[in-house]
Amino acid sequence: MKIQAASASQYQAHMDLVCKTYPEGIARAHKLPLETARELAKKHTLDELPQGLHTKGNYFYVLLEGEQELGYLWLKDFSGTYLCLFDIYLFEPYRRQGYGSQAMAWIKDKARELNCPSVWLHVFGFNQAAINFYRKNGYGITEVNMRLDL
Template sequence: MKDLITLKNMDSTEYQRYLNNAIKNYAAEHVKAGNWSEEEAIDKATNEYNKLLPEGEKTPNHKLFTIHAEDKEVGMIWLGVRSEEKGFIYDFNIWEGNQGRGYGKQAMKEIEVVGKSLGLKSIRLHVFGHNEVAWNLYKKLGYIETDIVMEKNLEV
């Protein structure tokens, strides 16, 4: 049997630690996807986070959680309420060394419980095309593709 996970509201210390890593990771994902150059990526990522979370972990309509299992933090998940009926998972990570243990699947199921308690009728998310592990998890959990962007590099 898998260990049960719990979602705990992020405190300000956890948020600052998360934010520092999230900006770097978000910038790197956009560079890898070909959306941004390396030179502009950190500034663009910082601006996006500042717009979305102007009050940090206390920004209204945003729920930032640390994911805990076995009395330790194993990841994080961020649910935003976009309307009375729709939510959006802005970020979701299981920390390195904790992956492949079922924590991600459990956390996604738990965030659905949170969404229902907030009155949401649906939750959307974005997955980068190169992230096959995440894409497969979301498909297994019943998420369907609603929009697909494709690109071909002509410089190769």
């Protein structure tokens, strides 16, 4: 597998996926109507990417096997304080085949290259498969948000 900088069209395809999956996660995690979650996700994404693909400190990559696109990565360098994995997306047919773990190893190397002492990420609490995947790749939980529904 190789990982290379995303083109403008690959960036747009990735953002189209983010615009679909991120609001779904927000809606499920926070028990919000999907439309409300879409508005929150759009605001958050626009706040993070005011110049889109060219927003300073943000890096967008495509994961490839030969010419076949396997998925996408979005990383943000917080001025060398830490590298944030904003999004990793593997297309369904390529999941659970080791590509995700290869990408996570590559991300560690990228963090070192950028002189970032750690890599951070967010995962929704309901996404146990992702939590298990990140733990398997050496990540630990740094905080937990909890809610009581009345």
